[in-house]
Structures are given as C-alpha cells and as structure tokens.
Amino acid sequence: MQDKTMLTIDAYNKNISRYTDKFMNYSPYVMHVIDFGGLLENDYKVLDIGCGPGNVAKQLCALKRLEITGIDLSSEMLEIARVNVPDGVFYLKDSRKASFSLEYFDAVVLSFSIVHLNDDEMKEVLTNAVKWLRSGGYLYLSFMEGKQPGFEITSFSSQPIYFNYFQESEIEDLLKGNGIDCFRSVRQGYLELDGSSTTEVFLFGKKR
Ligand SMILES: C[S@@+](CC[C@H](N)C(=O)[O-])C[C@H]1O[C@@H](n2cnc3c(N)ncnc32)[C@H](O)[C@@H]1O
Numbered sequence: 001m002q003d004k005t006m007l008t009i010d011a012y013n014k015n016i017s018r019y020t021d022k023f024m025n026y027s028p029y030v031m032h033v034i035d036f037g038g039l040l041e042n043d044y045k046v047l048d049i050g051c052g053p054g055n056v057a058k059q060l061c062a063l064k065r066l067e068i069t070g071i072d073l074s075s076e077m078l079e080i081a082r083v084n085v086p087d088g089v090f091y092l093k094d095s096r097k098a099s100f101s102l103e104y105f106d107a108v109v110l111s112f113s114i115v116h117l118n119d120d121e122m123k124e125v126l127t128n129a130v131k132w133l134r135s136g137g138y139l140y141l142s143f144m145e146g147k148q149p150g151f152e153i154t155s156f157s158s159q160p161i162y163f164n165y166f167q168e169s170e171i172e173d174l175l176k177g178n179g180i181d182c183f184r185s186v187r188q189g190y191l192e193l194d195g196s197s198t199t200e201v202f203l204f205g206k207k208r
Pocket of ligand 1: 005008009012023049050051052053055056071072073074077093094095096110111112113116
C-alpha cells in the first residue's frame with residue numbers, strides 16, 4: 001500500500017462518511033450535474049468513472065431513467081453507490097485498467113476522478129473514456145486547475161490523498177484531439193482549509 005493510488009484509496013475507504021456528508025448533495029456541484037442531465041434522454045447508458053458514493057449518478061437518475069454503470073477502486077464507496085443507485089451496475093475497477101466496448105455509452109461522467117491520476121494516466125484514461133462513448137454522446141468532466149501535484153490533507157480526510165491539477169486549455173486540446181468538442185465550461189472557486197481558493201473547472205463535451 002505504498003503507491004499514490006493505494007494510499008489515496010485507503011484514505012477514501014477510511015473517510016467515507018466524511019466524504020458523503022460533504023459531497024453527497026453539494027449544491028455548487030449539483031447545479032452542473034442538473035444542467036448535464038438536461039442533455040440526456042431516457043434509457044441512455046451512462047458510464048461514471050470514479051463514481052464514488054454514486055452521488056452524481058443518483059442526481060442524474062432523479063432527472064431521467066438511465067442505465068448507470070459505475071466504476072471505482074474504493075470498495076466502501078461502491079457499497080454506498082449501490083444503495084444510492086439500486087438499479088445501477090457498479091464494479092470495483094481501476095480506471096487505468098478498465099475496458100468497455102467501443103462506442104457503447106451515450107454519456108460518460110468523470111466527476112473529480114482524473115484529479116487522482118498523474119499526467120500520463122490522465123491522458124490514457126481520458127483517451128479511453130472517449131473511445132467508449134458513441135458519436136454524438138456527451139462527456140461531463142470536472143477537475144481542478146493550478147497547483148503542483150502531491151499529497152494533501154483535505155476537509156474530509158486527515159490521511160493524505162494524492163491530487164493532480166490540470167489546465168483547462170490542456171484538457172480541452174486533449175479532448176479535441178480525441179474527437180470531443182467542449183461546448184460549455186464553468187470555472188468556480190473552492191475554498192481550501194487554509195483560506196486559499198482553488199479553481200475548479202466543469203466541462204461539457206460532445207463527441208463528433
Ligand atoms: C473526489 S472523489 C469523486 C467521487 C464522485 N465522482 C464525486 O464527484 O463526488 C474521487 C473518486 O475516485 C476514486 N478513484 C481514485 N483513483 C481511482 C482509480 N485509479 N480508479 C477508479 N477510481 C478511482 C476514489 O475512490 C473516489 O471515489
């Protein structure tokens with residue numbers, strides 16, 4: 001349990017209730033999920049990568065009748081996701097090793113899950129996620145901009161978690177090169193424990 005991912009997953013497993021207390025219905029994020037849900041149609045197949053406690057999937061399912069597939073590396077998160085989205089299918093899977101049928105999903109969600117990947121891993125996971133999305137399908141992606149990658153103490157875990165940061169332009173260029181046009185971007189501040197503000201980016205994309 002020494003690599004960054006295992007340490008991060010261990011921290012999530014041990015701080016589930018603190019995470020869900022804060023983020024299960026965190027209104028600054030829910031409003032973007034609701035906007036995204038407006039793009040989806042009933043019976044869409046939606047893949048949620050790094051689904052956590054199923055918060056985003058649950059919010060989407062309140063809007064439309066959806067077939068949810070969620071993956072996460074935290075068994076504790078998945079346990080809660082299965083309760084929150086009883087009709088969903090959830091797998092204990094590493095996003096870096098996951099594999100799905102090409103062009104299978106109508107929508108793919110990556111809500112603050114690339115933030116635990118290094119630069120190369122992020123590129124590979126995003127490239128694969130786009131392959132699993134059908135032409136005309138929608139992508140929801142959120143992440144933070146700015147700082148240097150490394151381990152951090154957060155408001156929901158006193159055990160360090162690995163976070164990485166990306167530039168919006170870098171992500172949009174990567175997506176564009178993989179056939180995704182970003183048609184909506186929202187930037188907002190997140191208040192950190194030390195009083196500083198981190199820029200969060202929410203992107204909506206459509207596959208050509
Ligand atoms: C910040 S939480 C986001 C959870 C949820 N998507 C949300 O928006 O609240 C990050 C999630 O990614 C998961 N995760 C981290 N690394 C992962 C990996 N390599 N493969 C799958 N899931 C991973 C964690 O277990 C955690 O549930």
